[in-house]
Amino acid sequence: MISATELQEVFHSEIPITKYMGLTVRHLSADAITVCAPLAPNMNHKSTAFGGSIYSVTVLTGWGLLYSLLSDETRDAHIVIFESNILFHLPVKEDFCAVCRIPETRAVERFLRVFRKKGRAKIKLLVQIITDDGIAVSFQGTYVAHI
């Protein structure tokens, strides 16, 4: 398994805008990930977090968890976002973190089984930004992993 620091290095070196955004990987384990960003470089006209930056953080949070999961299988997997839905429940008024937990065991097992067999599989992940006021953002993304 890769470490949070290694994943952050992947983001910064391969997707340059994440460096500008100040994106950090705060936590990474086999079943969960937390990715954070400061408000300042990601601010909008209302002094809250810009929806585009919020989307970037959430889509990478799910991507990072899959990258970590597949890093035990192969280093040759490509992971891309195929479709996603994002709901902005509340404005994000400060530095923020997005959290993604691995879905139920059966979904992951199916994903890995199909990936090993066909070299291509998809999986749906839920990513959330939770603030002191409650769930601020819910992101649901369908990712495709392929060799």
Add this chain to the structure above:
Amino acid sequence: MISATELQEVFHSEIPITKYMGLTVRHLSADAITVCAPLAPNMNHKSTAFGGSIYSVTVLTGWGLLYSLLSDETRDAHIVIFESNILFHLPVKEDFCAVCRIPETRAVERFLRVFRKKGRAKIKLLVQIITDDGIAVSFQGTYVAHI
């Protein structure tokens, strides 16, 4: 009505990351808008456009068209994205532009009528990125405008 240059200035001054992204408003008229970005600052690990940057450009394309539409009504309107869905059909391999056309007349009339009466209204917009290979990205966003 505001000009493309004025809208671009709004983006750059109020959402700093758009300057880093190299975002430009190429065209703005009463019924359509085109917003573009170069590939280089928005690149991902596969040397195609990063999904987060694509989302940022599409969400601002719809936002810009609404901002322009409402600038004839009032300068006090707040426009926020509430919910959106984005489909990545094809990778974006070069500088790209997102296009949004005003929806059918009746939907806009209803939106403006509700906004004038209640000071709050919502509208759904479709934004697309079209490349030489066809439609690469389809974004559908529900925006809320309020006083």
